[in-house]
Amino acid sequence: MTAPLRLGIAGLGTVGTGVVKIVRQKANLLAQRAGRAIEITAVSARSRDKDRGVSLTGYAWEDDPVKLATRDDVDVFVELMGGSDGPAKAATEAAIDAGKDVVTANKALLALHGNGLAQSAEDAGHVLRFEAAVAGGIPVIKSLTEGLAGNEITRVMGVMNGTCNYILTRMQSAGLPYDEVFEEANQLGYLEADPTLDVGGIDAGHKLALLASIAFGTQVDFDGVSLEGIQNITIEDIHQAADMGYRIKLLGVARKTGRGLEQRMSPCLVPASSPLGQLEGGTNMVVLEGDAVEQVVLRGPGAGMGPTASAVMGDVMDIARGLRISTFGIPAKELAETSPATAATPVPYYLRMALHDKPGALAKVATVLGNAGVSIDRMRQYRHDDETAPVLIVTHKTAPAALDEALTEMTNLDVLTGAPVALRIESV
Amino acid sequence: MTAPLRLGIAGLGTVGTGVVKIVRQKANLLAQRAGRAIEITAVSARSRDKDRGVSLTGYAWEDDPVKLATRDDVDVFVELMGGSDGPAKAATEAAIDAGKDVVTANKALLALHGNGLAQSAEDAGHVLRFEAAVAGGIPVIKSLTEGLAGNEITRVMGVMNGTCNYILTRMQSAGLPYDEVFEEANQLGYLEADPTLDVGGIDAGHKLALLASIAFGTQVDFDGVSLEGIQNITIEDIHQAADMGYRIKLLGVARKTGRGLEQRMSPCLVPASSPLGQLEGGTNMVVLEGDAVEQVVLRGPGAGMGPTASAVMGDVMDIARGLRISTFGIPAKELAETSPATAATPVPYYLRMALHDKPGALAKVATVLGNAGVSIDRMRQYRHDDETAPVLIVTHKTAPAALDEALTEMTNLDVLTGAPVALRIESV
Numbered sequence: 001m002t003a004p005l006r007l008g009i010a011g012l013g014t015v016g017t018g019v020v021k022i023v024r025q026k027a028n029l030l031a032q033r034a035g036r037a038i039e040i041t042a043v044s045a046r047s048r049d050k051d052r053g054v055s056l057t058g059y060a061w062e063d064d065p066v067k068l069a070t071r072d073d074v075d076v077f078v079e080l081m082g083g084s085d086g087p088a089k090a091a092t093e094a095a096i097d098a099g100k101d102v103v104t105a106n107k108a109l110l111a112l113h114g115n116g117l118a119q120s121a122e123d124a125g126h127v128l129r130f131e132a133a134v135a136g137g138i139p140v141i142k143s144l145t146e147g148l149a150g151n152e153i154t155r156v157m158g159v160m161n162g163t164c165n166y167i168l169t170r171m172q173s174a175g176l177p178y179d180e181v182f183e184e185a186n187q188l189g190y191l192e193a194d195p196t197l198d199v200g201g202i203d204a205g206h207k208l209a210l211l212a213s214i215a216f217g218t219q220v221d222f223d224g225v226s227l228e229g230i231q232n233i234t235i236e237d238i239h240q241a242a243d244m245g246y247r248i249k250l251l252g253v254a255r256k257t258g259r260g261l262e263q264r265m266s267p268c269l270v271p272a273s274s275p276l277g278q279l280e281g282g283t284n285m286v287v288l289e290g291d292a293v294e295q296v297v298l299r300g301p302g303a304g305m306g307p308t309a310s311a312v313m314g315d316v317m318d319i320a321r322g323l324r325i326s327t328f329g330i331p332a333k334e335l336a337e338t339s340p341a342t343a344a345t346p347v348p349y350y351l352r353m354a355l356h357d358k359p360g361a362l363a364k365v366a367t368v369l370g371n372a373g374v375s376i377d378r379m380r381q382y383r384h385d386d387e388t389a390p391v392l393i394v395t396h397k398t399a400p401a402a403l404d405e406a407l408t409e410m411t412n413l414d415v416l417t418g419a420p421v422a423l424r425i426e427s428v
Numbered sequence: 429m430t431a432p433l434r435l436g437i438a439g440l441g442t443v444g445t446g447v448v449k450i451v452r453q454k455a456n457l458l459a460q461r462a463g464r465a466i467e468i469t470a471v472s473a474r475s476r477d478k479d480r481g482v483s484l485t486g487y488a489w490e491d492d493p494v495k496l497a498t499r500d501d502v503d504v505f506v507e508l509m510g511g512s513d514g515p516a517k518a519a520t521e522a523a524i525d526a527g528k529d530v531v532t533a534n535k536a537l538l539a540l541h542g543n544g545l546a547q548s549a550e551d552a553g554h555v556l557r558f559e560a561a562v563a564g565g566i567p568v569i570k571s572l573t574e575g576l577a578g579n580e581i582t583r584v585m586g587v588m589n590g591t592c593n594y595i596l597t598r599m600q601s602a603g604l605p606y607d608e609v610f611e612e613a614n615q616l617g618y619l620e621a622d623p624t625l626d627v628g629g630i631d632a633g634h635k636l637a638l639l640a641s642i643a644f645g646t647q648v649d650f651d652g653v654s655l656e657g658i659q660n661i662t663i664e665d666i667h668q669a670a671d672m673g674y675r676i677k678l679l680g681v682a683r684k685t686g687r688g689l690e691q692r693m694s695p696c697l698v699p700a701s702s703p704l705g706q707l708e709g710g711t712n713m714v715v716l717e718g719d720a721v722e723q724v725v726l727r728g729p730g731a732g733m734g735p736t737a738s739a740v741m742g743d744v745m746d747i748a749r750g751l752r753i754s755t756f757g758i759p760a761k762e763l764a765e766t767s768p769a770t771a772a773t774p775v776p777y778y779l780r781m782a783l784h785d786k787p788g789a790l791a792k793v794a795t796v797l798g799n800a801g802v803s804i805d806r807m808r809q810y811r812h813d814d815e816t817a818p819v820l821i822v823t824h825k826t827a828p829a830a831l832d833e834a835l836t837e838m839t840n841l842d843v844l845t846g847a848p849v850a851l852r853i854e855s856v
Contacts, residue, residue: 026578137724142571147567147742149741150738150742217457292446292450292565292737294734294735296728300723301722301723313577313578314576318577321574321753323750326463
């Protein structure tokens with residue numbers, strides 16, 4: 001039997017503790033599957049004394065994750081600290097320099113520094129894996145990079161922030177406004193310390209940038225992700241969308257177009273009867289589309305101790321079994337540079353605006369839309385309890401540029417009581 | 429760059445042709461991803477002259493797949509002929525003996541001979557892969573064996589015969605009886621030459637036996653699969669189930685119990701709002717449950733040229749990239765022998781029976797159920813246009829043995845006009 005694979009784990013929060021539990025409790029099963037023992041030799045965390053509900057007996061302790069990363073008795077550096085810079089980055093770089101394989105759950109680190117880290121690891125002949133960084137327990141990186149390796153990928157889509165999906169589906173089921181559900185999610189501990197990471201779409205945007213790189217063989221380009229959060233979604237939007245047979249999801253979409261790489265993370269309307277539309281609560285879903293396979297949909301828990309540790313262990317087991325694969329599916333030095341797509345494909349839009357309740361207001365709006373070439377499919381005006389008249393419009397397929405022009409024109413008129421909301425209707 | 433990986437493809441039907449297309453049309457992409465070229469050196473099929481819409485120029489031709497399997501210029505024997513015995517088996521054995529890696533889409537071959545073939549391949553230090561044999565384009569073998577390798581698997585479930593799901597969902601949507609939709613499916617070419625393979629659950633049972641082996645580290649035991657087809661499902665069953673918030677699916681379920689390995693392929697009721705319940709048409713779905721990951725659901729096309737070829741290519745690319753993994757996740761010689769579970773976990777059942785329209789008939793049935801310890805949750809009797817009185821019963825959780833006893837008793841009474849139908853209600 002091959003020598004044991006020795007892990008050094010940096011970060012003993014929820015995920016790190018989960019990994020320790022699996023390695024301790026399933027030693028025999030893991031060894032049988034991998035053909036060699038999986039051992040933890042050393043760990044590192046902020047506090048040594050914290051009770052984590054799992055024994056650390058037999059593991060060397062390092063206060064400094066960089067020291068852990070470079071220990072002679074560590075084959076794989078498992079980075080579970082988080083944070084795009086600081087110790088996580090320093091320790092990962094040190095591990096690569098010291099000739100270790102690396103497994104990380106850190107989407108921010110890879111979204112911002114993935115190209116360089118991958119290239120360093122590959123130059124040194126080592127692997128850098130990150131299944132746990134995208135969509136928690138769902139083996140999506142593996143499915144895309146390996147399972148669908150015979151496909152030209154045409155589109156990837158996903159609901160990859162459980163907190164946002166919790167908020168949106170809870171608003172719908174309980175009929176509560178955004179602020180109230182946001183506060184509820186906060187009380188439940190669902191939100192990051194900086195909630196913008198969740199509700200602003202940044203966390204999900206990190207994940208989308210990683211998926212896009214693997215799907216299209218392009219350099220990770222988080223700056224190229226067009227980001228829009230769910231903060232402006234009202235309970236009226238949700239009810240009206242439902243009324244028309246849609247659900248609102250914070251949806252990431254990446255596709256390669258003739259005009260560049262399109263990466264969008266934004267609230268979209270999707271058909272209520274589609275798998276994405278039916279996704280409730282904190283669950284994640286990723287849709288992979290390829291020219292041969294057509295469409296594969298993966299659904300599972302996007303966070304939590306067990307699911308995330310499961311994904312980390314998937315990477316560890318691959319390394320133990322000898323799978324040596326490029327970080328993003330093709331060698332990092334061959335990843336294409338691509339510019340963000342300047343204009344996106346025409347799609348139907350859902351528009352909501354509140355008009356001053358005055359004669360002629362609606363006519364003005366309709367004229368602006370018509371002049372910009374935005375064609376109306378359905379429109380609905382309804383009574384509100386204040387002096388405003390909310391108007392909902394579903395457009396025919398509209399080029400984003402035309403829509404932008406119309407929205408700008410509209411806000412220049414003296415008829416809207418606030419900024420209009422425009423959401424894409426994504427065909428799924 | 430490593431030497432090219434040379435494929436010998438036996439069988440040029442839909443799937444084989446799909447594989448040839450991918451290899452010819454995406455040579456550069458595949459080479460970039462695998463770090464080496466993927467080449468076809470030789471092919472074999474029944475007819476050399478058939479127009480397949482793809483060029484075979486540059487490939488050696490073999491009339492005999494066994495000769496193809498043992499050619500010096502073949503590294504990977506790709507078996508796409510089908511059939512559990514005969515040429516497919518002979519050629520696969522020959523390939524293994526000749527020291528080739530093997531990729532196959534042949535579920536019947538592996539369900540019946542997988543243990544022996546896997547052991548021969550592993551003894552020779554070669555791999556035998558079969559992603560395309562289960563659930564078409566869905567990378568389910570990979571997800572289970574590799575992605576979830578850190579989990580103890582607790583249950584696997586799946587809708588893995590698209591034809592059956594097409595028939596069941598079409599009955600519901602069009603309100604047509606089984607025979608009519610069966611004939612329709614036949615006209616559309618959806619059925620195997622022997623339709624029992626589809627509607628009798630045999631094809632899906634093969635797939636379940638393979639999944640169970642991987643999930644639980646047990647020898648493939650197709651004989652241990654409790655098989656029941658969809659032939660007795662009536663349009664009334666479908667309507668009544670829908671009325672109670674359920675859908676009927678030909679569902680495979682495997683779980684390891686204290687009493688052995690439970691493998692069932694049978695029509696079951698599942699909640700209409702669950703991912704399984706929402707699955708329409710010919711699409712497949714597999715649900716994987718593990719102690720760490722909780723639940724992952726994979727959905728995608730279960731058949732067809734592109735999706736199946738995509739799965740075959742996933743295996744080919746793994747071999748090209750150097751992944752060497754045991755056929756069923758752990759070495760074949762370590763796969764546990766297990767006996768089929770003698771009694772299954774208690775679950776609620778849906779019962780349908782037709783009573784002679786005579787006083788006292790229902791009382792007799794209720795008495796029999798009560799005596800056997802089968803407790804009734806809901807019951808409904810409705811008018812029919814002939815002399816029978818259809819009765820529907822949903823039971824509380826019932827041990828299968830108790831139910832069997834009751835059903836036997838019942839058929840001995842002179843009150844039923846035919847055999848009663850009993851379907852499990854699976855919690856998903």
